[in-house]
Amino acid sequence: MKAWLPFLLSAAVFTSACSDDDIVNPSNTLGVSLGQTASAVVVGGNTTVPITLTRGGGFSGSVNLSAENLPTGVTATFTPATVDGASTSSVLTLTAASTAAAATSTITVRATGNNVTAGTATLPLTVSSNGLTLSASATTAMAAQGAATTIPVVINRIGTFTGDVTLSAENLPTGVTAAFSPATITGTNRVTTLTLTAASTATAGLSTITIRGAGTGVGAQTQTIAFTVSPSATAGFGLSMSPAALSVQAGQSVASAITIARQNVFAGSVQLAAASVPTGMTVTFTPNPAPGTSVAVTVATTSATAAGVYVIPITGTSTGAANYVSTLTVIVSAP
Template identity: 35%
Template sequence: MNSSRATCVRFVSRLLLVCALAPEMMAQANVQGRWRTLIQLMPINPVHVALLHNGKVLVVAGSGNCAPGQTVPSGQPACPTGAPYGPSNNSGAGLFDPATNSFTPFPLSWDMFCNGMVVLPDGRAFINGGTLRYDPFYGEKRSAVFDPSTNLFSDVQTMAHGRWYPTVTTLGDGRAMTFSGLTETGATSTTVEIYTPGAGWSQEFGAGWTPPLYPRMHLLPNGKVFYSGSGVTSRLFDPVAHTWSTVANTVLGTTRTYGTSVLLPLTPETNYRPRVMIMGGGNPATATTEIIDLGAPSPSWQSGPDMSGGRIEMDAVILPNGKVLALGGSSSDENESTATFTADLFAADGGSKSPASANSVPRVYHSVALLLPDATVWSAGGNYTRGSYQHQMEIYEPAYLFSGVDTSGNPIPAARPMISTAPAIINYGTGFSVGTPNASDISSVVLVRPGASTHAFDMDQRLVGLSFTAAGDVLNVNSPPNSNIAPPGYYMLFVLNSVGTPSIASFVQVTQPPDFSVSATPSSRTIVQGSSTTYSATVTALNGFNGNVSLSASGLPSGANASFNPSTISGSGSSTLTITTLSSTPAGSYPITITATSGTLAHATTVTLVVTGPSDFTLVVSPTSRTINRGSSTTYSVNIGAVGSFSGTVSLTVSGLPKKTTSNFTPASITSAGTSILKVSANPTAVSGTYTLTIRGTSGATSHSTTATLTIQ
């Protein structure tokens, strides 16, 4: 069968399926939800997608699984000829706007196909790795960020090695951890690298085991990262100690290739106890699911409800009500004839399942799905063979958007709660207010992190429940307690009414409040009474802090004073602390507290000041008189003693020797304190007599001397 005829047959089959199901789907929209197909077509292969805080979807295709120069079936867009990848090359990247169903294309200077992608705390998308070459595939070392305020891609620091099919995980401190992927030589990377925005990459941290490509990873409330698959053995990574530990083996006992994994909702009612659900995968695909309670003393995988059919290359999306929508995939990999159309809805705890309505477009390899701000689910892509992909996009409208059906069987839209006011920024561990005319009917307030989907896994999505009270038209909401529960960044804020219907989301940025830190170097100084010394105090702005910080010092010994230059720092900067003592300042060791204050914010650091008495040395010679015969020698003992904190080096010399005599010191100099032997030798022809020798010790500008007598017979 030729390609165009096969395409026609597939289209007719899907149309008949949709027509057959249409009355049932409409009648059950308030029970199972409904799908609709958009008129707008996706102009590039949507291999990687991320929802941005402006409500638009960043789509990254790169070369789009179409090797430059490859021949494609008739009627399909031509493969790119190479970089730059862009509209004229049927490749590149772009922004899809669900509000207007429009697409804005962007060119790419290198091939970002098969990258890992998350959104950084400041709202920029972070694209990690990509394709260096096809067949065999080699990974790119490069990474880039996409700034939605300028619609521009910018390269950032490169990694130690390339990564093709890496997984990126946002950590609690806002850094991005990458793991796995094929290197620039085609080997599977077994190292972790951690990217700090603006600063670059950490060193590589070896895992000691070989992960699958695109490993399924989740940040847990304890700050560790859980690896749930696709392999049999689950593991934990500690981003502080950079170590791995084994957790448990799956019930299935075989690899869940291109299955998916979801961190189930984190809620205050369960003290944010983490549970992870894995689904499908394998070829032929399994319909099984498993759940692990990572808050248990000895976590183990337990079987969950089966899906309605086996799914490989599937997607799973967390809805605002906490339920998980499992959709797409097929029972045989990259085979549209075995596509699974009926979606499944799993309860927020994963313990039960209900059917959702069926979509009409097969979603297999390279299909993606995202929750949108209007609480619908966007589904796109499906790359069943190289050079061909599904151009149609679909929207799933969950049952919570309908209240029933009218007498004609048409769905009735549900009354939705409304957010009238919401803060732009939310800080951890504090309260904030949400204005809504429906406050008395609100049953749930949640934050949903926008998704970043590729290859049957969303690297960014998570739902965090929030506790609240209602007062008039205001909800007083408690923010997430820390950044491991809700990593810093943008979230969709939803309120849900008593029947579970969500509002349209407001985007909020969750972050630490503006703050600063203070440090000082060196940690200790030693000075002599009556002298001065300096330290450098540094203020570092955190989370956008730009206030004025005043500096002060306390804990000074009597007779000492301190001054800062400058005395005030704006935002970030350094100041020189000068401490001056008097000759009467008591000797001793003093902890000096440097306090930095800006309004109600105050931070301190401590340095040590050691004050000693005058620094000097003594010089004593023994014996003070020696008598020798001509042609012989004698010795004197020269002792250097330290006074106060003296630690310098004393060089020794002797003068007053008669002619035809020689001398030497062993050693020639002494550090701090010690003894040197002065040897004097008289030539047989030396002149007899008594001579006064002057022995001198010198250390810098300090010099002391003493005398001794030498008699030659």
């Protein structure tokens, strides 16, 4: 019996080390594809990359995502970092610290799961000290079939870059169109409004739309928006703003307008309210509550309003309908 003891102990150790999670089923497959063939990020900024997973051979489990070979000063986050078996998408955000060095590298996105060989995809990444950053005030948006929604978009020019920035939208779902006002941000201007319009025949469901900002001589920047088209059969309403991004000098006023898109048989008045309004600023709506489809918006500032970029949620409420939240971005400059 003593002669068999070492063999039994070795077998026990081997068995415990090899759990079911370590066994790879050769028929299971896991693929990773990226929404960009190359990416660029400006020092102090960030950019986003859509990720799509492909499961095959009977594999239907959760997938963990990670990034490898990141350059110094660049971090990666995934939303979500673990993709459950019912989902196939995530978004990678690459952020370059202010201390990151300008460089070009190739990062690897790795997807792992139980009982399946890991899937990988590579992405050339350029870190630059000159360029632009791009930010949308909302990372999620919704419009009913036959309605529209608006999203403010703000750019920052960094380093020696002073050129025009052209905006575009990619990966639009069937029946959805995108329009920027303006489509090119010129001079010292920094804001534009993206309007997403869903036709009455638009496919209902969730999709990931990519906003791209491009300038001559600098790397393009992208941001993603999780956009939902809801069926028009449900009574309710949506809000769209024009423009959805405003610039104003402290002590002055500026105007915008809200269009209320009414769904199905909804005919109620909509009460509007603004949140996160900074000191010295007021936001008023006329009329409020709104019985029709048009509302005038006035943003007034005083000398006490500090310079900065403010994202102000605008919430509409009405009896018998779900609340709807839109956003208004206000850039205040010093007097």
